[in-house]
């Protein structure tokens with residue numbers, strides 16, 4: 124991830140951390156209003172910030188709530204149409220007449236001739252909790268595609284091991300009733316012909332190439348892994364060894380985000396769906412990446428840190444992790 128112009132001035136550096144230990148070198152604090160204790164003033168400031176961010180927060184929460192309701196409906200859906208391991212080729216370009224408003228899905232939509240493939244071949248590399256997060260993220264990808272204005276063909280490969288077990292037990296085999304998606308227990312096939320292989324693009328934040336558009340008749344592979352940044356260049360190396368092209372999302376070109384630019388599987392899929400609908404990367408990023416990850420959004424904790432009020436709990440990072448955050452969103456909802 125070279126050449127990324129992210130303003131990291133708000134992040135804690137080792138220098139800043141050590142400087143906060145010495146109270147004499149603390150940044151200048153504005154004078155306290157008369158008769159107000161420092162703690163009361165801090166509370167007041169925090170409340171002020173909280174109120175300022177209310178609109179953005181409410182909008183985001185509303186959207187998440189809507190998504191959650193749709194996911195619930197998906198899970199409760201009791202009208203099996205397509206079964207396990209079936210391909211969705213027949214559905215391609217099909218127009219289905221289902222009560223869209225009632226179902227909250229866009230079953231009338233014509234699919235884009237684009238395939239998003241989630242490669243779940245990393246079962247052994249994840250903890251139990253990460254595995255659970257991945258199952259939630261796959262459910263989210265499915266429901267986002269179901270309600271997308273322009274859905275795509277979706278494929279899940281290497282659907283086996285603990286992931287399959289979870290879908291078969293805790294998740295009650297609901298995936299067997301999912302429509303417009305195919306599950307395969309084995310790895311995707313890598314075509315021998317270079318020309319055919321060039322239709323496949325493995326997405327990786329570590330790639331030197333940057334996506335500009337999503338093209339028809341291409342297969343975009345997204346790594347189905349939650350690893351909290353443990354495995355650097357994992358998918359890049361895998362794709363390179365299979366002679367598959369790679370590309371990263373054009374994040375730096377359109378939006379400033381705090382922290383690393385490694386997004387979760389479901390966010391990458393959601394961004395692609397939004398781009399296919401709007402043909403606008405900036406909007407796609409803004410709609411999908413949580414406001415707190417976007418630059419300009421300052422959490423109360425970050426503000427305290429900036430004002431020098433936070434010392435001991437700093438760990439040297441920005442205290443947030445993309446995977447944790449999104450996993451929490453997906454899992455806790």
Ligand code: SAH
Nearest residue numbers: 326327328345346356357358371372385386
């Ligand atoms: N350590 C893993 C990261 C997993 S994140 C790795 O080496 O890939 C889950 C998946 O989301 C990635 O495998 C990648 O396919 C996709 N992804 C995450 N951030 C991305 C970005 N900025 N650009 C393109 N794809 C990204």
